[in-house]
Amino acid sequence: MTFRLFALASAAFLALPLPLFAQDAPAVAAQAEAIVPQVRTADMVGTFGGVRVPYRVTMGETIIESDEGRQEAVIVTTSYVRTPRDASRPVFFIYNGGPGSGSVWLQMGAFGPVRVAIPSDARDDGAPPYPIVDNPDSLLDVADLVFIDPPGTGFSYVTPGTDTADYYGLREDARAVAEVIRRWINDNGRWNSPKYLGGESYGTTRTAMVVDELEGSTYNDVGLNGLILISTILDFAAREPTPGNEMAYITLLPSQAAAAYYHGLVQAPSVEAIVEEARQFAIGPYAHALLQGQNLPADERASVRAELARLTGLSERFLDNAELRVTDDRFYKELLRDRGLTIGRLDARYTGRDYDNAGESVDNDPSFYGIDAGYTAAINTWTRERLGFRTDREYQSIGSVGPWNWSLGGRGRAAYLNVAPLIGTAMRGNSALRTFVGQGYYDFATPFFGAEYSLTRVGIPQDRVEFHYYESGHMMYIRDEDRAKLSADLRAFIRNH
Known part of the structure; x- marks a missing residue:
């Protein structure tokens, strides 16, 4: 592969008439410091x-x-x-x-x-x-x-x-x-x-x-x-859990159900089955409840809370305290709290241990620190040692x-x-x-x-x-x-x- 930019610049320079060449001499000298692309x-x-x-x-x-x-x-x-x-x-x-x-x-x-x-x-x-x-x-x-x-x-x-x-x-x-x-x-x-x-x-x-x-x-x-x-x-x-933005909770719910299923807190024939249940609940009863805000009737709140607990593996008490709206950060910490574990953000299959088990947010993402060193070593080995990039x-x-x-x-x-x-x-x-x-x-x-x-x-x-x-x-x-x-x-x- 060739990069033509500098070749074209050189061709244009050589074609300049003599007076313009003399006029641009300082600029040409400065161009000697130019970055020459490595290939x-x-x-x-x-x-x-x-x-x-x-x-x-x-x-x-x-x-x-x-x-x-x-x-x-x-x-x-x-x-x-x-x-x-x-x-x-x-x-x-x-x-x-x-x-x-x-x-x-x-x-x-x-x-x-x-x-x-x-x-x-x-x-x-x-x-x-x-x-x-x-x-x-x-x-x-x-x-x-x-x-x-x-x-x-x-x-x-x-x-x-x-x-x-x-x-x-x-x-x-x-x-x-x-x-x-x-x-x-x-x-x-x-x-x-x-x-x-x-x-x-x-x-x-x-x-x-x-x-x-x-x-x-x-x-x-x-x-x-x-x-x-x-x-x-x-x-x-749709991803931002800003107070009042209900879509963030609606779009997150199927992922919460999937994570709860993976860690054995929800029973279903397959992950596909549980996320489909969660999809339908999210765009139906759950969305209907959230969009009512403080006008949500008590009986509907109780029904939604119970189903939300079944799908997410979280307690009804926790869901009630969270006003039926669980941010992702709280979910990472709460889902496996009784096991003393947190779950990953990039990949909820990963688990980690925080400094203590009392907080409402995690110290770090175990699904990132669980992979980053290997990838960093690999790219540097491949590009510097195998390909000779300097x-x-x-x-x-x-x-x-x-x-x-x-x-x-x-x-x-x-x-x-x-x-x-x-x-x-x-x-x-x-x-x-x-x-x-x-x-x-x-x-x-x-x-x-x-x-x-x-x-x-x-x-x-x-x-x-x-x-x-x-x-x-x-x-x-x-x-x-x-x-x-x-x-x-x-x-x-x-x-x-």
């Missing part, structure tokens, strides 16, 4: 989806410049392209979320050609060494893969003297990612290849923004075949990218932030665009019922949206069975282009 390549072979695939790994830096030619951001991409290159193959552009999260999770856990092998059964990953093994569940048999680390994540960064506000925000971040995608397509001759775009967590928010940049542009329009949303968060208002920068698995501009227009976070309509707009404007939604039942960071709520709203063509569910949490690929299922589900989705 590392390696040729490898692996077996993915049962198919032996030769491929080239290219880890390189793309430089984003201002209109005045100042280098403002360095964005690292890691691409895996089958050799010899075949322009008819699909390309999948992938990133993680945060905002501030590097692509380590999806690259070293789900879709890259190698992965870190941490415990599949919700146990702590312990201490190194962590096995880095071949990943037969990689999608390289059906698509070329391009992992993108937006500014402030991974090894990517905003250059000194650049205003981070130009890159840290909903629209700002999306513009940078869209530019990197356009440049990669152009440099690799892939304009007419089928294209897929997607990510995890905030990466699903980013997908809505980036598709708006790519397909909503009046110039250089990039057509897409599919959007891939993993652990979806699009409607932020940098003094630390890899930002979860970086600091604040303050983040949460507004779709102007500064500040909108009172009601919902980017799902952008997906609807893109799908209505592109009759072949399909959307894949993958959700873990035990994910409290981005509850599956919230994804269903946001993507079944008016304006989103339902015949081109497909939901897939996994018996794990936010990063469903941690569980071996779900990684294989996610891979098979996505392989079928991509082949259907």
Whole structure:
């Protein structure tokens, strides 16, 4: 892969007439200090989806410049392209979320050609060494893969003297990612290849923004075949337990029922059965009760409280004290309090122990500290030692990218932030665009019922949206069975282009 920006700049410079050359001599001297993009390549072979695939790994830096030619951001991409290159193959552009999260999770856990092998059964990953093994569940048999680390994540960064506000925000971040995608397509001759775009967590928010940049542009329009949303968060208002916002409790209830089922506090034939009961109760009697506020009749309150206790495993006394509204933070602490355990936010299968058992909120998330060390070790080993990437920068698995501009227009976070309509707009404007939604039942960071709520709203063509569910949490690929299922589900989705 070549990055043409500097070659083009050099060609333009050589074409300048002599007087202009002399006039710009100081600027040319300053440009000698310019960042020269690093590119590392390696040729490898692996077996993915049962198919032996030769491929080239290219880890390189793309430089984003201002209109005045100042280098403002360095964005690292890691691409895996089958050799010899075949322009008819699909390309999948992938990133993680945060905002501030590097692509380590999806690259070293789900879709890259190698992965870190941490415990599949919700146990702590312990201490190194962590096995880095071949990943037969990689999608390289059906698509070329391009992992993108937006500014402030991974090894990517905003250059000194650049205003981070130009890159840290909903629209700002999306513009940078869209530019990197356009440049990669152009440099690799892939304009007419089928294209897929997607990510995890905030990466699903980013997908809505980036598709708006790519397909909503009046110039250089990039057509897409599919959007891939993993652990979806699009409607932020429906997720916020602000006093008076009842939707946060309604969309969370099925996840609470799933967690209670997993830990043996609720009886049901399957997790699918209990969450379906919880769905129907949430949008029926529970929503009806919450929306009445203090006008809720006593007998209806008692009936709802009893059913809520059955579905969540919480005591009626606790539910009564909580006014039938249990925040996720309280739930993590309360569900297994009698066992002296807390449950995970990213994955409720995980359990941990706090300093004491008296509080109403947890000390930490056992489903994050149970996996983070293994992933950090894996990405640094792979990029620095196997691919030879040279940098003094630390890899930002979860970086600091604040303050983040949460507004779709102007500064500040909108009172009601919902980017799902952008997906609807893109799908209505592109009759072949399909959307894949993958959700873990035990994910409290981005509850599956919230994804269903946001993507079944008016304006989103339902015949081109497909939901897939996994018996794990936010990063469903941690569980071996779900990684294989996610891979098979996505392989079928991509082949259907």
